[in-house]
Amino acid sequence: MSKVILEVKNLTKVYRIGLIRQKEIVAVNNINFNVKEGEIISLVGESGSGKTTTARIILRLLRPTSGNVLFNGKDIWVDIGNKKELKWYWRNVNGVFQDPYSSFNPTHTIRFVMLRTFNLFDEEIDYDTKINMIKEALKEVGLIPEEILDKRPFELSGGMRQRVLIARIFLIRPKLVIADEPTSMIDATLRLSLLDLFLKLRDEFKTSQIFITHDLGLATYISDRILVMYKGEIVEEGIPEEILNKPSHPYTKKLLESVPKLYSKWLT
Amino acid sequence: MNSLAIGEIMSILDVRNFRAYYFTKAGTVKAVDGVNLSIDKKTIIGIVGESGCGKSTLAKALSFNVEPPLKIVKGDIVIDGIKINDMTTDEIRRKILGIKVALIPQSAMNALVPTVKIRSFIKDVLKEKTGYTTLEIFELAVKRFKELNLPIEALDMYPFELSGGMRQRVLIAIATLLNPSLLIADEPTSALDVSTQKMVLETLYDIYRRGLVKSIIFISHDIATVRQIADEIVVMYAGKFVEKGSTEEMINEPLHPYSKGLIFSILTPELIVRERVRKAKEVLLKGEPPSLINPPSGCRFHPRCPYAMDICRREEPPMIEVERNRFVSCWLYVKR
Numbered sequence: 001m002s003k004v005i006l007e008v009k010n011l012t013k014v015y016r017i018g019l020i021r022q023k024e025i026v027a028v029n030n031i032n033f034n035v036k037e038g039e040i041i042s043l044v045g046e047s048g049s050g051k052t053t054t055a056r057i058i059l060r061l062l063r064p065t066s067g068n069v070l071f072n073g074k075d076i077w078v079d080i081g082n083k084k085e086l087k088w089y090w091r092n093v094n095g096v097f098q099d100p101y102s103s104f105n106p107t108h109t110i111r112f113v114m115l116r117t118f119n120l121f122d123e124e125i126d127y128d129t130k131i132n133m134i135k136e137a138l139k140e141v142g143l144i145p146e147e148i149l150d151k152r153p154f155e156l157s158g159g160m161r162q163r164v165l166i167a168r169i170f171l172i173r174p175k176l177v178i179a180d181e182p183t184s185m186i187d188a189t190l191r192l193s194l195l196d197l198f199l200k201l202r203d204e205f206k207t208s209q210i211f212i213t214h215d216l217g218l219a220t221y222i223s224d225r226i227l228v229m230y231k232g233e234i235v236e237e238g239i240p241e242e243i244l245n246k247p248s249h250p251y252t253k254k255l256l257e258s259v260p261k262l263y264s265k266w267l268t
Numbered sequence: 269m270n271s272l273a274i275g276e277i278m279s280i281l282d283v284r285n286f287r288a289y290y291f292t293k294a295g296t297v298k299a300v301d302g303v304n305l306s307i308d309k310k311t312i313i314g315i316v317g318e319s320g321c322g323k324s325t326l327a328k329a330l331s332f333n334v335e336p337p338l339k340i341v342k343g344d345i346v347i348d349g350i351k352i353n354d355m356t357t358d359e360i361r362r363k364i365l366g367i368k369v370a371l372i373p374q375s376a377m378n379a380l381v382p383t384v385k386i387r388s389f390i391k392d393v394l395k396e397k398t399g400y401t402t403l404e405i406f407e408l409a410v411k412r413f414k415e416l417n418l419p420i421e422a423l424d425m426y427p428f429e430l431s432g433g434m435r436q437r438v439l440i441a442i443a444t445l446l447n448p449s450l451l452i453a454d455e456p457t458s459a460l461d462v463s464t465q466k467m468v469l470e471t472l473y474d475i476y477r478r479g480l481v482k483s484i485i486f487i488s489h490d491i492a493t494v495r496q497i498a499d500e501i502v503v504m505y506a507g508k509f510v511e512k513g514s515t516e517e518m519i520n521e522p523l524h525p526y527s528k529g530l531i532f533s534i535l536t537p538e539l540i541v542r543e544r545v546r547k548a549k550e551v552l553l554k555g556e557p558p559s560l561i562n563p564p565s566g567c568r569f570h571p572r573c574p575y576a577m578d579i580c581r582r583e584e585p586p587m588i589e590v591e592r593n594r595f596v597s598c599w600l601y602v603k604r
Contacts, residue, residue, distance in 0.1 A: 046461055157556055187318035189553045192533040217535035221542050244537055258463040260492035261536045262519055267473045267496055
């Protein structure tokens, strides 16, 4: 039995909007789950299901209204406060997001973006070693370092930009990666090779991963366990085989029915 | 008798050596570069490919939504027996658009006018083409909306008041009011949630089933969606068609190395597909599609092709019929 590295307990996030007549939106409603070492789970849901809010809370970018997130037993909103502790946390828990354009400053070269990653590192590393490590990481994700180090984000294709973000993860080697729709803007033939990089990360470094996606097909391919989110709640949880063959919640059933498939047809 | 027989076998669309290029400062982008396509009556044909393969350009060019820098460079188009090449732009607008061929673009929001109610939009579009009175047009629209189970109230709404799925369905109804022979749908469901996608597809199929359009070209990157509606699938790569076959054949046994890479990398929530993808790792593609300003010599796929031979680099492969109605453009299948 692998050990649990992340525990989410009774997590709730309520957004309050409006100044005078305040309206409350419960984005995440009392959810519980955990992630084991080397495990890949997916939070699957449509827009507004609360999956991205959950991801932002775990990345410690958004404060929950109530509930706890424990990473290796530490409550991230209680035990982590100062800069040093935050650095430690992000060294261990980091993310890859949907749109590489918004993850990059367009004026920075890839070299600069990658070098800045070392800000998360405690150890003193000299420049040459850093560059060598960067080159290694870029090679791991199938990029040719010499060709791209001095390029800027807009000079790369979408697939290559996403590879750079994954190379960052290979450099940091966190214990847990949150991947929020990392391939939703990427074409099918390139997507699979990107997903395989996440599998490689798990095989080489036992990196646990949380995929945030609307795509049940992707979740089926990549995950050990699928959690279906609907209106802020986790309505169903199981291994892909269980979710696909014996969905129990009406929402999961409806979702499965409405996704187009290769081996069945709706229209007759 | 003779002419009748010819009339019966005539196809809805016949396109030969069709080319549509973008003339930009950076160079000429050969987005559609010599495609042949013939569509019979009562056929839904799916054209699939990835971003930048030219499929949307093809949709625009075949429906004459051509604005600079895009230009139709070459090729004969015959739609429902009418040779378009001889016609002026004005004639095409009056006699062909909406009547013989109609386009449903990717985003319904951009196709409709945001400040105009659906009812007036329909009137504006149809009045010039048909010479019908406003009342006649309105009656036609109401009848069609009822037929397709669309709410009549939508006619008195502005586009932004409709949900994304409803907007797309309304647009489909408007585009086909004059029963065009050929409907071209360019990614009509790609911006929608999965549950709404299904409804839009059903509306499209409803129109086809009722014979309101004779044939449909359904263009999409999403093969699982195309698979739901298309009888035949064409795979497009770098401005050219590389393979065509019945939907079942294409899904189960793609021939062209690119089609294999494309079709075997689709992820759907099916365990059988997961196993298929895991097994198919060796056909997965490396690299990225080429620039269409300066496409590779010979077969445009050769730089990414695991089976590339000498001839692939030198000469463009012909499109050959490997079985009845099964076409592939690849040197691997050319008997020499």
